[in-house]
Amino acid sequence: MKENKTEELVDFAILSMKYKTKLTKKFENRKKYEVPNPKHIASHIPGTIVETIAKEGDSLKEGDSILVLQAMKMMNQITMPFDGKIKAIHVKAGDRIPKNHLMIEIE
C-alpha cells in the first residue's frame, strides 16, 4: 500500500479550494444529477410489463391507464400524469425492465 500512496492523486475542488487527493471508486461511479423530464415516464420499480393498454398516438386524459407493470406480485397501473398524446411506448408485454427504465414518452 505504501509505495503507491502518491499515485492517482488528482485535483479535487471543494468550494474555492483545490486539494490534491485520491478518489474512491464509489465517488467516481456516482450518478450525475439529471433534470427530470415530465414528459418521460420511467419505471419506479423493477418488474415485468403485463399489458400495454394505450397505443402510440393515442390522446389520453390525466389518470387514464397506459400499461400494467407487475412488480413484487402487485399489478401497478401506469397512468397519464396529465392530459396528452402518447408519442412513444418503449416497452411491450412480457418485457422485464429495471428501475428507472424509460417506458413512455408523451408529446
Place this chain on the structure above:
Amino acid sequence: MSLKKHILDLRKRKEKVQQGGGEKAIEKQVAMGKMTARERILALCDQDSFTEYDLFVEHEARDFGMDKKQLHGDGVIIGTGTIYGAPICIFAQDFTVAGGSLGLMHARKITKIMDHALKMRVPLIGINDSGGARIQEGVNSLAGYGEIFYRNTLASGVIPQLSVILGPCAGGAVYSPALTDFVFVVDNISKMFITGPGVIKTVLGEEITMEELGGARVHAETTGNAHFFAESEQECFDQIKKLITFIPWNNSKKAKSFPPKPPKYKGKIEDLIPSDPREPYDVRDVIGAIVDDSDFFEIQELWAPNMVIGFGRLNGETVGFVANQPLVLAGVLDCDSSDKAARFIRFCDAFSVPIITLEDMPGYLPGADQEHAGVIRHGAKVLYAYSEATVPKITVILRKAYGGGYIAMNSRHLGADFMFAWPMAEIAVMGPEGAANIIFKKEIDSAENPDEMRKLKVQEYKDKFANPYVAAAKGYIDSVIEPSETRQVLLHAIEVSAHKDDSRPDKKHGIPPF
C-alpha cells in the same frame, strides 16, 4: 454398566456427534476452501479452553420426512472458551449438517449461548455459515431468527458482539450480523445478501454472481456492512483475537491494560505533514507516530477511507481514533464517512474507550448525489454521537477545520474535554479563498487588477483568521501545541481524565438520526 463402561459410552456418543455431517460433507466443506465449524472454534479459542454445551440436542421436526433424519448438534456448535485469557461465548454454524440450516433447536442453542453471554457479561462471537432457514420447519425457523435479533439488540452496548461470516449468510439471517458491533469477512468465502442472484434473475432478468452481489470485498468496500476483510480464515481469526485485546469484556469494565511502549516511529511528526493545506498525507502515519509501539488497529479500512477509525494504545490503555484522511477525497465528511465515524464513536462511548479525534478536513462533500442521499441526516449522526458521548473526548486540529466540519469533529461546543491545535491549524468558516471572495467581493470586482487584489485579500484573510489563535483567544482551543508534543499532551489528557464523571439527562433513550 460399570463406571468405565459409562465413560466409554459417553466418549462414543461424543465422537459420533462431533463428526458433524460426516466424512462426505466435510470433504465438500474442505473442497470449498473452508474449515469445519469445530476447527474454527478451536483455532479461535486458547488451547484446551473450549467447553461445548448442548452437543446432544436434537430437533423435533416431524414433517417432510424430518422425523427420520438425525442432525448432529442440529447444525450448530455452542460453548464457552477464552481468547488470550479473556472469557467469551461462541457459536459456530456447521454447514456440513443440513447446510447449517436454522431450525427451532438450532436457534434455541444460539439464543441459549447469547443469554449466557449477556448474563456472564462476556463478549459473544458468532460464526455464520448457513444456507438459511430450515424450510421443513416453517415458521419455527423464522421465530428462531427473530429471537436471535431480539437478543442481539438487548445485548447491544452491554457486551461486545462479533459476527464472523464464513460461508453464506442470506435472507433474514444477515440481520443478526448487522445488529452486532463488528463483522468479519473472508475473501471468496463470505457471502451476504437479502435476495440472492436467483431471485434477481427471475425478477429483473439481470445476471450477477454471488461474489459481485454480496461477496467479502463488496461488503468491506462498498456497503460498509463488514468491518474487517481477510484473505484467509486464519488471517480473520488473527484479526478477531487482536480486536479482543483492545476491547473490554462488557460495559462496566475497562479494556485490559498493556505494558506501555514508545512509538516505533522515531522521526519528527511534523515531517509527515506538508504545510500546504491542499497537499495530501496519510493520517495513519500520524496516528502511528503517536500510539504505543506504532500499533494502530484500523477498522473498516476499505470503506469510506476518507475517514479513518480504529484502536490504538496510549501508555498501555486502549483509545479509539477518529481521523479525517486528507489522502482520500481530501478528508471530507460525506454520508458514508459520517455513518462510519458515528457508529464507532457510539461503540467507544458504550464501552468506556476514550476518543481521540484528529482533525484535518475541508468540510462536507458538495454534490446533488450527496444531498439527495441525505447527507444532512447522515452528517447529523456525527454531531449526535459526539454530543452524547461521555467518555473522555480529546481533539487535535492538525491543519484545517473549516465550517460545519469544525463543529462536527468533536469541537469544544459539542463537549470536547481537551482541544488542542497545531500552530499551522486553520480554523475558519471556510477556506481563505472562498472567504475572501465573499467578504471582499466589492474591492475585488472594482479593482483595476482583480486577480492581484484577490491575492492580496486572501493573504489578508489568512493572516487574520486562518490560524488557531482566533479560536484560542475565545478559549475554544485550550492549547496550541507543537506537533512533537502531541503524544505527551495526549498521554497527559488521558491521565487527567481517568476518573471523568459526566452524565446526560435521564431518559428512556435518545432519538438519534438513524
